[in-house]
Amino acid sequence: MLSIKNLHAKIEDKEILKGLNLEVKPGEVHAIMGPNGSGKSTLSSVIAGHEDYEITEGEIIYQGKLINEEAVEDRAREGIFLAFQYPIEIPGVSNINFLRAALNEIRQSKGEKDISAKEFMQRVRDKSKLVDLDQSLASRSVNEGFSGGEKKRNEIFQMAMLEPTLAILDETDSGLDIDALKVVAKGVNALKTKDNSTIVITHYQRLLDYIVPDFVHVLFDGKIVKSGDKSLALELEEKGYDWIKEINVPSL
Amino acid sequence: MNKLQNFRKNFNPTSIPLRKEMLTLSEEILKKNDFPTTKNEKWKYTRLGKLSRLSLEKSKDTSTIKKSSEKISEEAITIEIINGFVNTISDLPKGLIIKSLKDCSKKELAFLGENIHLENEVFHCLNSLYIQDGIYIEIEKDTKLKEEIHIVYNNLSINTFNPTRLYINSKSFSEANIVELFKSDGAENSFVNPVNEAVIHENAKLSITKIQNEEGNNFHIGSDTIYQKKDSFFKCNTITLKGQFIRNNIYVNINGTNCETHLNGAYLMDGKQHVDNQTKIDHFTPNCESHELYKGILDEKATAIFNGKVIVHPDAQKINAFQSNANVLISDDANVNSKPELEIYADDVKCSHGSTTGQLDENAIYYLRSRGISKRKAQAIVSQAFIKDVFSHIDSESSLSYIFKTLEKQHNWEFLD
Numbered sequence: 179m180l181s182i183k184n185l186h187a188k189i190e191d192k193e194i195l196k197g198l199n200l201e202v203k204p205g206e207v208h209a210i211m212g213p214n215g216s217g218k219s220t221l222s223s224v225i226a227g228h229e230d231y232e233i234t235e236g237e238i239i240y241q242g243k244l245i246n247e248e249a250v251e252d253r254a255r256e257g258i259f260l261a262f263q264y265p266i267e268i269p270g271v272s273n274i275n276f277l278r279a280a281l282n283e284i285r286q287s288k289g290e291k292d293i294s295a296k297e298f299m300q301r302v303r304d305k306s307k308l309v310d311l312d313q314s315l316a317s318r319s320v321n322e323g324f325s326g327g328e329k330k331r332n333e334i335f336q337m338a339m340l341e342p343t344l345a346i347l348d349e350t351d352s353g354l355d356i357d358a359l360k361v362v363a364k365g366v367n368a369l370k371t372k373d374n375s376t377i378v379i380t381h382y383q384r385l386l387d388y389i390v391p392d393f394v395h396v397l398f399d400g401k402i403v404k405s406g407d408k409s410l411a412l413e414l415e416e417k418g419y420d421w422i423k424e425i426n427v428p429s430l
Numbered sequence: 431m432n433k434l435q436n437f438r439k440n441f442n443p444t445s446i447p448l449r450k451e452m453l454t455l456s457e458e459i460l461k462k463n464d465f466p467t468t469k470n471e472k473w474k475y476t477r478l479g480k481l482s483r484l485s486l487e488k489s490k491d492t493s494t495i496k497k498s499s500e501k502i503s504e505e506a507i508t509i510e511i512i513n514g515f516v517n518t519i520s521d522l523p524k525g526l527i528i529k530s531l532k533d534c535s536k537k538e539l540a541f542l543g544e545n546i547h548l549e550n551e552v553f554h555c556l557n558s559l560y561i562q563d564g565i566y567i568e569i570e571k572d573t574k575l576k577e578e579i580h581i582v583y584n585n586l587s588i589n590t591f592n593p594t595r596l597y598i599n600s601k602s603f604s605e606a607n608i609v610e611l612f613k614s615d616g617a618e619n620s621f622v623n624p625v626n627e628a629v630i631h632e633n634a635k636l637s638i639t640k641i642q643n644e645e646g647n648n649f650h651i652g653s654d655t656i657y658q659k660k661d662s663f664f665k666c667n668t669i670t671l672k673g674q675f676i677r678n679n680i681y682v683n684i685n686g687t688n689c690e691t692h693l694n695g696a697y698l699m700d701g702k703q704h705v706d707n708q709t710k711i712d713h714f715t716p717n718c719e720s721h722e723l724y725k726g727i728l729d730e731k732a733t734a735i736f737n738g739k740v741i742v743h744p745d746a747q748k749i750n751a752f753q754s755n756a757n758v759l760i761s762d763d764a765n766v767n768s769k770p771e772l773e774i775y776a777d778d779v780k781c782s783h784g785s786t787t788g789q790l791d792e793n794a795i796y797y798l799r800s801r802g803i804s805k806r807k808a809q810a811i812v813s814q815a816f817i818k819d820v821f822s823h824i825d826s827e828s829s830l831s832y833i834f835k836t837l838e839k840q841h842n843w844e845f846l847d
């Protein structure tokens with residue numbers, strides 16, 4: 179699915195990722211944890227294809243193809259989805275109309291026909307129910323006037339609509355209360371299949387009670403310094419990140 | 431001989447029996463003046479050099495030409511004007527008079543030009559002295575027109591001067607929605623000079639939507655002078671989709687209490703296109719409101735000017751006047767000069783103005799692209815979102831769909847709504 183090798187990336191002149199390795203197979207859920215400033219959000223932006231970041235070394239291979247130079251929209255069409263930490267408000271652009279445009283561009287890129295209006299509306303109804311997103315929010319301007327929790331639910335709603343192969347959830351839990359967290363997790367779990375993969379980026383262990391990872395990685399100073407199963411998350415919760423900074427574990 | 435005298439040397443004065451004093455005064459002013467230069471504040475950013483060097487003839491009478499232009503709607507009352515001459519007028523409902531100026535009586539023509547300023551307005555003088563044809567529209571008292579009136583100006587000419595006049599008489603308690611479509615088809619080096627005047631009587635409502643979609647290398651300098659009486663409503667939407675050189679002057683004189691005025695504009699230019707919107711609203715009377723919203727998107731080497739002036743005269747108390755101009759520059763070479771102005775001589779008023787110029791929101795474009803939408807389409811979506819509140823002021827459905835279709839063709843915009 180996704181294979182990242184010795185990835186180095188910088189923004190402006192600041193190197194953030196310093197030789198990161200990660201291997202994600204179909205059906206797996208990976209959690210990436212780490213203290214502030216360790217490079218978690220940079221990793222998600224680089225995988226998604228944000229143009230402000232420059233890859234200086236290494237490879238991102240997605241479904242067997244090197245995508246280092248691919249445009250963000252091409253990656254999206256091939257099934258990569260990023261749930262933003264801070265979803266963007268776009269006044270004047272309706273949520274569902276933009277999703278229809280996105281869905282159709284994805285389908286066109288695969289040589290498929292546009293979705294019919296009826297089928298699309300049915301999907302909007304089903305998927306908004308999945309994340310308890312009010313139907314009226316679905317038709318409002320993208321994220322405009324949404325609360326923090328609504329914005330995050332809207333990200334998962336979009337994910338449900340677009341059915342990605344690789345979903346990256348960037349701090350989707352931040353700013354959510356426990357009920358909203360459960361709703362978001364329920365949505366993510368419902369979308370899981372044996373063919374698609376999820377990368378959950380988070381600062382806290384809390385979300386991982388609801389989205390149970392197969393692997394947990396600790397990102398520190400631009401590298402993955404420790405990997406383990408879900409118990410590693412609990413250990414981190416208990417001990418904090420400081421002990422990571424002191425031990426020297428070679429990256430996997 | 432200065433440029434202006436040279437410019438008009440081939441033109442014969444109008445054959446329409448207009449008021450003598452107006453014609454004499456126009457001639458006097460033209461004789462004394464030349465084309466305004468950039469030293470003139472009102473022409474600071476729009477150069478007339480190229481226009482003044484053209485060698486133009488007046489257009490030949492085209493009123494009998496058989497040529498049917500593209501219409502915006504089959505349902506509207508449609509007037510076709512070719513090269514400045516009235517060509518066809520469709521059947522009229524009760525309560526509406528529309529005729530060519532050539533068919534108007536002297537009595538009807540006596541009011542023509544009464545509100546048009548001639549002093550310091552060379553283009554009003556040129557128009558007045560050389561009017562070749564035009565339209566008189568009267569919406570009779572209490573007539574609320576269900577059908578829209580569509581005026582299609584089609585310019586087919588090469589090296590001609592096409593001065594036209596539109597006189598609108600909105601009688602008390604009448605309502606009308608007028609759409610003016612300016613097109614050109616094969617025209618080159620022509621100078622289109624439409625001068626409109628409207629009197630909106632008590633409790634009357636008049637909306638005008640101008641759509642400018644002019645191909646070729648032509649010049650368009652137009653003006654609207656509006657006189658509002660008490661309790662009246664006026665709205666003008668100026669939508670510029672294409673044009674090499676376009677100047678729009680709108681002058682609104684509000685001469686009665688409890689009036690409402692809306693001036694909206696949208697311009698989407700690229701290449702080396704140039705659009706200059708000048709508006710002036712004079713509040714002479716209390717308890718009125720005026721709203722102005724102009725937005726533009728400029729790409730490549732296009733230039734735009736917005737100069738909006740609101741004057742609140744002494745005694746015009748309790749005025750609400752709002753003015754806003756916002757621009758988006760897509761390329762580094764596009765250029766905007768925006769100058770909102772307020773002059774207030776009364777003390778109990780609520781007025782505001784603002785102007786912004788910026789780029790499209792890069793974060794919004796990235797967000798849309800991250801969902802699979804192409805960069806070009808993402809830019810189009812964000813541009814639409816920026817400009818669509820201007821379109822929301824257009825009441826004419828058929829005009830809106832013409833505008834959307836044109837934008838789709840010209841800019842690959844696919845409208846989401």
